[in-house]
Amino acid sequence: MNNTNQFNRRDFIKLAGAASALVVSNSGFARATKPPIGRVVVIGGGYAGATVAKYLRLWSLGSIEVLVVEHNSQFVSCPLSNLVLGGSKSINDLTFGYDALKSNHGIKWVQDTVTAIDASAKKVTMLRGELSYDRLVVAPGVDFNYDTLPMLASAEVQQQIPHAWKAGWQTVNLRKQLEAMPDGGVFVMNVPKAPYRCPPGPYERACQVASYFKAHKPKSKVIVLDANAEIISKKGLFTKVFNETYAGIVDYRPDNAITGVDVVTKTLSTDFDKIKADVLNVIPPQRAGKIAQIANLTEKDYPWCDINFLTYESKLVPNIHVLGDSVAAGLPKSAHMATNQAKVCANAIVQLFAGQAPDPAPVFANTCYSYVTDKSAMHVANVYRYDEGKKIMVSAEGGGVSMSPSEKEGAYAVAWAQNIWADTLT
Amino acid sequence: MKSTQNTRFKNSWFKDSAFLALLLTTSVCMPLIGHAAEVSAFSDVQNIHIRQLAASCAACHGTQGNSVAASGDDGANAVLAGMAPAEFTEKMLGFKDGSRKATVMHHHAKGLTVDEINQLAVHFSQQKRVVTTALKSQTLKAGHE
Numbered sequence: 001m002n003n004t005n006q007f008n009r010r011d012f013i014k015l016a017g018a019a020s021a022l023v024v025s026n027s028g029f030a031r032a033t034k035p036p037i038g039r040v041v042v043i044g045g046g047y048a049g050a051t052v053a054k055y056l057r058l059w060s061l062g063s064i065e066v067l068v069v070e071h072n073s074q075f076v077s078c079p080l081s082n083l084v085l086g087g088s089k090s091i092n093d094l095t096f097g098y099d100a101l102k103s104n105h106g107i108k109w110v111q112d113t114v115t116a117i118d119a120s121a122k123k124v125t126m127l128r129g130e131l132s133y134d135r136l137v138v139a140p141g142v143d144f145n146y147d148t149l150p151m152l153a154s155a156e157v158q159q160q161i162p163h164a165w166k167a168g169w170q171t172v173n174l175r176k177q178l179e180a181m182p183d184g185g186v187f188v189m190n191v192p193k194a195p196y197r198c199p200p201g202p203y204e205r206a207c208q209v210a211s212y213f214k215a216h217k218p219k220s221k222v223i224v225l226d227a228n229a230e231i232i233s234k235k236g237l238f239t240k241v242f243n244e245t246y247a248g249i250v251d252y253r254p255d256n257a258i259t260g261v262d263v264v265t266k267t268l269s270t271d272f273d274k275i276k277a278d279v280l281n282v283i284p285p286q287r288a289g290k291i292a293q294i295a296n297l298t299e300k301d302y303p304w305c306d307i308n309f310l311t312y313e314s315k316l317v318p319n320i321h322v323l324g325d326s327v328a329a330g331l332p333k334s335a336h337m338a339t340n341q342a343k344v345c346a347n348a349i350v351q352l353f354a355g356q357a358p359d360p361a362p363v364f365a366n367t368c369y370s371y372v373t374d375k376s377a378m379h380v381a382n383v384y385r386y387d388e389g390k391k392i393m394v395s396a397e398g399g400g401v402s403m404s405p406s407e408k409e410g411a412y413a414v415a416w417a418q419n420i421w422a423d424t425l426t
Numbered sequence: 427m428k429s430t431q432n433t434r435f436k437n438s439w440f441k442d443s444a445f446l447a448l449l450l451t452t453s454v455c456m457p458l459i460g461h462a463a464e465v466s467a468f469s470d471v472q473n474i475h476i477r478q479l480a481a482s483c484a485a486c487h488g489t490q491g492n493s494v495a496a497s498g499d500d501g502a503n504a505v506l507a508g509m510a511p512a513e514f515t516e517k518m519l520g521f522k523d524g525s526r527k528a529t530v531m532h533h534h535a536k537g538l539t540v541d542e543i544n545q546l547a548v549h550f551s552q553q554k555r556v557v558t559t560a561l562k563s564q565t566l567k568a569g570h571e
Contacts, residue, residue, distance in 0.1 A: 073569065074564060074566065076566065094563065095563055095570075096562075096563055168566065170571075172566075335485075339484070339485060343481045344478055347474050347477070351474065361475070362475070363482075363538075363542065364479065365482045365483065367485060367534075382537065383537025396536075397536060398522075398533060398534075398537045399536075400533050402529075406529075408502075415493070415502065416485055418495040419486055419494055419495055420485040420486075422488060422494045426558070426561060
């Protein structure tokens with residue numbers, strides 16, 4: 001679109017806003033041609049990216065053109081992927097296509113990898129082409145930072161020592177290693193320094209592997225080396241499960257950051273010990289996704305993206321919005337949170353294209369389940385609302401965790417997954 | 427375009443529906459006006475604040491309250507689309523004040539205001555019930571990371 005047209009379009013949108021009540025009855029005329037009122041490119045088809053694409057189309061009544069750039073052809077859910085390690089789910093239970101999302105909402109889709117973003121020209125460069133945008137949404141998830149563990153950076157080494165912190169073939173690989181491990185073996189895993197994707201995830205993983213060992217390899221051990229001073233999510237509940245359900249199996253060690261890894265012998269170093277593993281799982285420290293780094297959406301000394309919580313627009317680069325795990329927030333990096341951010345952002349972008357102010361006080365809820373056995377789960381749930389003074393989302397009164405894990409909540413967790421998958425992908 | 431012109435546009439030109447019809451049929455620019463207006467009008471009537479808060483419930487209750495996994499016996503993951511406002515409000519206020527037994531919902535209801543609960547009740551009652559099923563999963567392909 002050239003400059004003259006853009007000028008006209010913005011003016012007409014303002015006019016239309018003022019006269020909406022009168023014009024709306026004539027919308028039948030408009031529907032015949034439907035020229036878009038704006039074009040949004042979304043980088044990333046995870047929970048945040050897929051959700052913002054869908055809700056931009058829904059809430060603009062199809063008037064915003066939406067293109068998603070995603071390098072994978074399938075969506076694999078991180079939530080529930082620890083159950084693959086426990087053995088009660090297969091990766092194929094957690095893998096979905098994008099076809100329904102695309103066709104139900106008229107979302108344009110490009111399977112490619114973004115290599116550069118030119119914010120002044122509003123242009124995205126990919127391996128096989130370029131896209132221009134009016135607004136860009138960046139939802140790249142997390143990037144692993146191997147600065148302190150350079151020996152783990154290569155794909156070859158990750159065949160031996162997977163992170164399995166992005167659900168996919170590494171998850172399958174880690175499960176196979178656990179299956180191949182003889183009874184009496186030692187599984188060693190770590191918890192990286194917070195913030196990282198899915199705060200309760202590492203502790204859930206320890207429970208899932210312990211659940212598998214308890215049933216099939218009862219002489220085996222799970223050693224958890226936590227870089228943090230304590231369990232950082234659902235602490236009381238996980239402590240009880242470690243000490244009771246998995247007494248003699250789980251050995252949890254707080255304040256134990258990994259300082260080195262001998263990849264040949266699978267031996268970890270900490271400030272206190274050297275620990276040899278039969279199966280080793282290192283979850284590296286994390287930072288905002290690569291695209292966020294490429295687009296200069298992070299500052300040098302802080303690896304996450306500062307955004308405006310009313311619009312999710314970057315505080316560093318105009319017209320670029322950031323969603324999901326890359327966002328700098330004192331909020332859990334969870335799938336439900338990513339979809340919430342996506343909906344606030346979609347709402348705001350529709351308003352901005354229509355020349356209107358975004359919601360000044362968004363409110364949303366987060367529910368997060370963790371499985372402690374193959375069937376039992378427990379939750380943490382909170383409402384979050386925008387604090388005008390602090391200009392961030394803060395948790396409201398009344399949130400909390402389960403009294404104890406239960407099979408009932410295990411069923412709720414499955415229903416959560418089915419609903420969030422359908423909401424995100426259809 | 428200046429706001430004074432906006433006002434003039436609204437108050438005089440658009441009141442003349444014959445002129446509006448002429449404009450719509452003769453100007454190539456008019457579809458732009460019509461469509462943008464439709465969006466903003468939608469925003470006004472639907473209350474963008476509540477539509478986003480309601481959409482937050484979708485992780486457990488489905489898009490626009492159409493849960494794909496309502497587990498019949500204890501009312502968990504209930505379908506909210508088309509629920510009578512009185513039923514919604516009674517349940518949520520019960521979760522909020524503790525008079526109604528809850529597993530998870532008290533942690534949400536206590537964080538919402540009575541006004542938000544009332545508005546959510548109206549919002550969900552207005553959503554169309556669409557029977558949907560859980561998404562079908564696929565076999566993970568070799569090329570995935």
